[in-house]
Amino acid sequence: MPTQHPALRIEIVGEKVVQRASKGRNQWLFLKMFDGRTVGAFTEAAKARTRQSPTGTFQQGNWWDRELSYCLEKRVIRLVDAQVARAPSAAPAVATSAAMPGADQGLAKPLPAASSDQRPARTMSNNSPVLTGQAGLYLVTLNNKEPISTNAADPRIAERCAKVNREHCKFGRAKDFAKRRGNYEETFGTQNVNFLPIAALAEADLAAAERCVLEQVSAYKIRGPSGYRLEWLKGIRPEQVIQIAREALRSNHITYSWLI
Incomplete structure (x- = not known):
């Protein structure tokens, strides 16, 4: 189980294709917010967000573990030693959530991670990345x-x-x-x-x-x-x-x- 290695760092290297309004989409967008952060940080935030969210936002049970496992299998994320410098990303892979158990309809909008200020400042420019569908x-x-x-x-x-x-x-x-x-x-x-x-x-x-x-x-x-x-x-x-x-x-x- 990926969550048995909380010190590993999550790196997003591809894109998981999901239904627009689905639990699978909420989970993927939540996970993407932890690009460059540890499995432990993601797991704890996912547990907290699940407790705070309406029923049906995410899949039942330990969805954070299944999400990591699925994305690893589809090679849209990788887990690396937190001390190892990040390698350049290859061409992005694309994975579909069609085969993921429980990827059914849910909220249309993703829910953000718990409060976190540990991100580098970004320069104001018209090339700043923007999250489609994110409020x-x-x-x-x-x-x-x-x-x-x-x-x-x-x-x-x-x-x-x-x-x-x-x-x-x-x-x-x-x-x-x-x-x-x-x-x-x-x-x-x-x-x-x-x-x-x-x-x-x-x-x-x-x-x-x-x-x-x-x-x-x-x-x-x-x-x-x-x-x-x-x-x-x-x-x-x-x-x-x-x-x-x-x-x-x-x-x-x-x-x-x-x-x-």
């Missing part, structure tokens, strides 16, 4: 010097809306990181958008998580032409917003997985 909190910055309307994609109202540029940033929530980035790229152009996922959360926690952070940065919200405060921020650095978000999530005891 969470994000930060957006722009590259354009000339201001662009926050509704540039809709010519009917574009000129009546606030305009923003590289001096601004925006903190928000998304039910699907990839779709939300696409919205910004449609408005401002792909070349101008730096979309950075900050933390993965259960969808049910999104509103509360966003609110507790925005309360801390409300003084930096810009006003639109009508005088109302908008979600775009000015006068605060992106790294400050990220630090505020981290502290707000901790102090409000919101379960999350830090992504940067």
Whole structure:
């Protein structure tokens, strides 16, 4: 059993093909969050998440052990000595969950790992990886010097809306990181958008998580032409917003997985 070797490090080397709304998908996306971390860390977090999650989110029993075994068999993960430097990945393998026992229908959205801040910081760039289907909190910055309307994609109202540029940033929530980035790229152009996922959360926690952070940065919200405060921020650095978000999530005891 893989869980008998808790000190080994998990490395994701391929992609497991799963049904869009399934227990197997929830388990795989949960496991992927532990790329580069130990089997023991994954096992303990999986047990905790199972206790906290609604029935039907994951398969019954010790699903974490079966998930590791299946993915090892299909060669989409490998387990290595934690002291050994990570080797370059080969071309990704693809495995289907069709043969995996119990891969039946469940929640459509994956659930994040228990709170963890042990990840290296990621540089803001429009090449930042984005998790399709993952819910969470994000930060957006722009590259354009000339201001662009926050509704540039809709010519009917574009000129009546606030305009923003590289001096601004925006903190928000998304039910699907990839779709939300696409919205910004449609408005401002792909070349101008730096979309950075900050933390993965259960969808049910999104509103509360966003609110507790925005309360801390409300003084930096810009006003639109009508005088109302908008979600775009000015006068605060992106790294400050990220630090505020981290502290707000901790102090409000919101379960999350830090992504940067």
